[in-house]
Amino acid sequence: MTTGNSGSPISRYTKDRKVGEGTYAVVYLGKQVNNDRKIAIKEIKTGLFKDGLDMSAIREVKYLQELHHINVIELIDVFTAHNTNNLNLVLEFLPGDLEVLIKNTSVVFKPSDIKSWLLMTLRGIHHCHRNFILHRDLKPNNLLLSPTGELKIADFGLARAMGNPNEDLTSNVVTRWYRAPELLFGAKHYVEAVDMWSIGIIFAELMLRTPYLPGKDDLDQVDVTFRALGTPTEQNWPNVSNLPLYNALKVYPPPSRQELRNRFSAATDTALNLLCSLTELNPGKRCTSTQALLHEYFTESPAPTLPSELPKNDVAGGDSDDDEPENKRRKV
Amino acid sequence: MSASDGPIPHVSQSGAKTGSQQQHPPSSKAPPPIVAVTQVSRPFFTSSELKYLLQQTIPESKKVLYSQKKHQVFQFVFQLIKTVKFPLRVLATTMNYYQRYFLFNKWEESTSSGTNGTTGTPTSVQEAHELIIKQHERDPFVIAMSCLLLASKNEDCIKKLKDIQVVGNKLRDIDDQDSKGLYLDFQRKAILNIEFKILQVIKFDFLNGSTMNTSVDQLLVQFCKKLGIDYIHTMYSWLVSFDIMSTPLCLMIPSHCIAVAIIIITLNVKPKDIVHKFNRGEQQLSSHDLNVILESLDCYSQFRCPETLVNEGIIYVLDYYVHNMNYSILNEYMPAIDADTGKEQIFKFMDLKSRFNDLKILDEASCSERDMLRQDYYLKPWDYSLSAKGCSRFMLGNKRARFELELQFEQEYKKKKVSEVSSV
Known part of the structure; x- marks a missing residue:
């Protein structure tokens, strides 16, 4: 068996700075020495905990080793280093995230910028879904x-x-504000549609510049979600009442088109159409990543902004070495 | 990592052989040399590679003992996953890890790990504790629990290690309740040590040859459905897959190829009279129907299985039944004498084997000689202390690329044949 990268130059990594620490990992910033490429090293503590290698580390290695796409973070290397049993994941270094940008009110989003971010998100998730990964x-x-x-x-x-037909999945996934209604109802079987819902809510957040459905707790999330989008019923979602947590619901009517127009005053009608089909309550009717990518929204004017021309965080200033504060916030 | 600054000397070595253990040459300026190794995962082995590896870890005289113990251990794991309600695919992955572990680790007959009767006389309490942990690490049942722990994590079934331990020890009638919880603690440490060893044996490759659904039994049922095979023949295939699950076939070919191999055997055997309780009313497919399905089945276009790998699976499964029919689970569900032939069931497999004698299987020319195998760095015993001394880098194997190459040759060959025929 010959290696695919035979003849590749010696690659070394430096760990320059610790930027975050979580329960199971420490994150360092560094460089790939041979080409000065910036990287992030996630050092995973193994053996320290009572249940061995953390499951999220397994998942990260398992799926990122397989997925290669411009809109999915790249896992460059996996190695164990001397003196410890710790596992190091070398990831590409990405200085910013969308949350920071959304919160930075000094940055103005043009409709074409939002379109560009949404397009890249959908392309990334499409790649995950076509590889059967949620x-x-x-x-x-x-x-x-x-x-x-x-x-x-x-x-x-x-x-x-993706789960097998007879297999139970846990409904306790996705950060609360971005949790799809089927998860709120405790569904044990769900599909890609849960990711599509989250993207719909992110789309709304990009337009509003504030979280769309910020529930205070799990119960409140149900209320906030359905107050905004209407309570699902047997009519628009057959068999919804059989889901474990579908009970004692306050019935809200679905929002009228005019209400949505008022809510998203800057959105075009096509943008609203796409938003509605991403936030369709019934997961069976919610649009898939393929449908979303083929949506008229992406072909109508204005064209999505080129990535290089998208707004960036000014706070970081010219020297990207200073954008450490953002990274610190990121959970490990 | 103690020092957060300073470079991490890390080498992706450029030798043509991978999985090798190469010393990084010390440069004049550099601090003391650090061992750096690239590890490429290899999810599948040829039968001669397996034989070679097992020769290194299990002495000839202990082969029988090893398989007896393996059988016991797998029975134990089966009970264990039933008790904690894990799906069957966790069992399959556990068995895969267990068998893989003993390709690279010496199998030692262990005394019961429950006793503290160590041979050496420890000089300190700590040493005594380490001896106990070491003893646990030799216990095949503890190794199996470690395989189960990692398999359950990889298969997305979450259970606390302590719960697995408690259930496992209860099944083995081991009293693990002492006042300080020492027994469980030592056992836990041993399990975690073994887990890290398994991680190195699998080279941190959690895909095992496929991104999704590597469980033969589930693939099999889905394939049968796609082919329109009825309940009773699906059931027969499933029983075969259950028998085969505990064999090393999972280390040789990917699970979808195993599934197709089993289906082809089922369609050839055309079993009748399976003892079962369900779907009695369902119309059974006639042998003509089964032949039609068999004729139309295309391993590659329908299931992305290279034909040579499926053939490899067919031969393995037939061999298994020719030698083990009486001990198989399938045997319990079949009448002793086959109604059609008036002979014992085993003759069907023997007959099939003689008919399949000329199937094209994997060419092992590159790995049939001991000398060649000895040159394969991957098959060298793995030094676990290496990760403590230096860096080891883990990469996914490119075995699948090899399969694709084989396919390409096959397709080119077919095209050539077609063009030859048409030119005539």
């Missing part, structure tokens, strides 16, 4: 931005392969 934790904080403006989906710690 991400299960999409949120602006996990959509990272490269120095050239490319958006990349990161954090595969909750990802998993």
Whole structure:
């Protein structure tokens, strides 16, 4: 067996700075010595905990080793280093994320910018879905931005392969605000549609510049979600009442078109159409990544902004070495 | 990592052989040399490679003992996953890891790990504890629990290690309740040590040859459905897959190829009179129907299975039944004498084997000689202390690329044949 990279130059990595520490990993920034490429090293503590190698580390390695796409974070290397049993994951370094940008009110988003970010997110998730992988934790904080403006989906710690027909999945996934109604109802069987919902909510957040459905707790999330989008009924979602947590619901009517227009005053009618089909309550009717990518929204004017021309965070200033504060916030 | 600054000397070595253990040459300026190794995962082995590896880890005289113990251990794991309600694919992955572990680790007959009767006399308490942990690490049942732990994590079934331990020890009638919880603690440490060893044996490759659904039994049922095979023949295939699950076939060819191989055997055997309780009313397919399905089945275009790999699977499964029919689970569900032939069931497999004698299987020319195998760095015993001394880098194997190459040749060959025929 010959190696695919035989003859490749010696690659070394430096660990320059610790930028974050979580329960099971420490994140360092560094460089790939031979080409000065910036990288992030996630050092995973093994053996320290009572249950061995953390499951999210397994998932991250398992899925990122397989997925290679411009809109998915690249796992460059996996290695164990001397003196420890720790596992090091070398990831490409991405200085910004969408959440920081959304919160930065000094940056103006043009409709074409939003279109570009949404397009890149959909391309990334389409690649996951066509490889039968569910991400299960999409949120602006996990959509990272490269120095050239490319958006990349990161954090595969909750990802998993699509379930088998007779298998129960846990409904306790996805950060609360981005959780699809079937998950709120405790569904044990779900598909790619949970990721599509999250993307719909992120789309709304990009337009509103504030979280669309910010529930205070799991119960409140149900209320906030259905107050905004209407309570699902047997009519628009057959058999919904059989889901475990479908009970004691306050019935809200679905929002009228005019209400939605008022809510998203800057959105075109086509943009609203896409938003509605991404946030369709019934997961069976929600649009897939393929349908979303083929949506008229992406062909109508204005064309999506080129990644390199997308707005960036000014706070970081010219020297990208200073954007450490953003990274610190990121959960490990 | 103690020092957060300073370079991590890390080498992706450029030798043509991978999986090798190469010393990085010390340069004049550099601090003391650090061992750096690239590890490429290899999910599948040829039968001669397997034979060679097992010769290194299990002495000839202990082969029988090893398989007896393996059988016991697998029975134990089966009970264990039933108790904690894990799906069958966790069992399959556990068995895969267990068998893979003993390709690279010496199999030692262990005394019961429950006793503290160590041979050496420890000089300190800590040493005594380490001896106990070491003893646990030799226990095949503890190794199996470690395989189960990693398999359950890889298969997305979450259970606390302690719960697995408690259930496992109860099944083995081991009293693990002491006042300080010492037994469980030592056992846990041993399990985690073994887990890290398994991770190195699999080279941190959690895909095992496919991104999704590597469980033969599930693939098989889906394939049968796609082919329109009825309940009773699906059931027969499933029983075969259950028998085969505990064999090393999973280390040789990918699961979808195993599934197709089993289906082809089922369609050839055309079993009748399976003892079963369900779907009695369902109309059974006639042998003509089965032949039609068999004729139309195309391993590659329908299931992406290279034909040579499927053939490899067919031969293995037939061999298995020719030698083990009486001990198989399938045997319990079949009448002793086949109604059609009036002979014992085993003759069907023997007959099939003689008919399939000329099937084209994998060419092992590159790995049939001991001398060649000895040159393969991957097959060298793995030094676990290496990761403590230096860096090891883990990469996915490119075995699938090899399969694709084989396919390409096959297709080119077919095209050539077609053009030859048409030119005539």
